Amino acid sequence: MNAHKVLVVEDERAIADAVVARLRAEGFVVEVAVDGPGAVEAARRIQPDVIVLDVMLPGFDGLEVCRRVQAERPVPVLMLTARDDETDLLVGLAVGADDYLTKPFSMRELTARVHALLRRVTRNAAPAGPPPLRFGDLEINLTERRVQRAGVEAHLTPTEFDLLAHLAAHPRAVLPRERLLAEIWGWADASGTRTVDSHIKGLRRKLGADLIRTVHGVGYALEVAR
Template identity: 70%
Template sequence: MAETPTARRRVLVVEDDPVINQAVADRLAAEGYDVLRAWDGPDAVAVAATSEPDVVVLDVMLPGFDGHEVCRRIQADRPVPVLMLTARTDEADVLVGLGVGADDYLTKPFRMRELVARISALLRRVDRAAELAGRRALELGELRVDGPARRVWRGEEEVRLTPTEFDLLLCLAATPGAVVTREKLLAEVWGWDDAAGTTRTVDSHIKGLRAKVGADLVRTAHGVGYALETGGTP
């Protein structure tokens, strides 16, 4: 059974397959979560708007409109961590989901234990993000990062980041120029203690961050991690 604080967390499960929807809802309820359910795109957006869930478990393929559009609309209304469920492993498909504001993804078929662990990790990330966002504004070469306001500028142009991209940037900005390992990023941003097999999540989000702030500012240390450069060199 989940700890008492988890019982106050609300999860919206969006899945058009009734068997999977019921199975996920039953497992999360058994873990102590308050579970809400939806079966199509429009219903998911409506339920999210009225119930304000703490996390959303979202299937990509849905009637009405797909999970990517659901995620886009939910995030435009109110930032909330989203775990996407996908039957595809194509990296481009995953990047589309991350680009519209998803925080993590699971490929079907998945184990319920892993689903519960990912949700718990997402909620820990939200709690850690609140701490990171409280840091003072940072001036890093061309970059200006306002932690409390969660806004970023490169030069005079504001850069629009997803919640996870912003948290990654803050983590890298804490030690400019120094390489931060993938495992540390997982622990600091997502709250995952066991990083085995999950570093692709970091790589996917870093691609999105690099595309927005500039490839020259996010350096890859192959096989290790990433660093935020402030001098404008690749």
């Protein structure tokens, strides 16, 4: 049986019941919260492996939930939003969400996204990894999943760390957005390129604008000294 724990945060009973039933059928251990304060408390208590988080919640919204949870313990977050509004989505990604689904969505798509998030975390959580990567004043500890620049630790979300580590594995090489989507998010199409762009913005905000070079119309590269 799959022992992964999923916290579902959704105040619409019918949607919550459907999501919980499908995830439990997939073998997940599932807990539900129906408002912002309850979601933060549940995340602190059960230490979930993934959070499925609605944006619109009583108490305070999903964006604030995501911000508070990620400040305490980075965890993959799949955001549920009622509107395909780019501003809302980018704000959600900026506060630490890893992926998003726009309502209405299929249960098959939701479970596929949850599985993809877990595969990425499992793949990048090796028990004994290589020594830290160092590029000038940037240090990436792959085993402990920690990043420092100029001796100052940066608080990255799980997806931000995976994106940075992927770029660092190919220093100076320009990686297309489509390749990053396929290899990090597990997406088979290019419909989520703004997701990549938002996470790049997050890395630049936390580590410095000079670290990642944009090649317009193609993708991104980690800038390192020759």
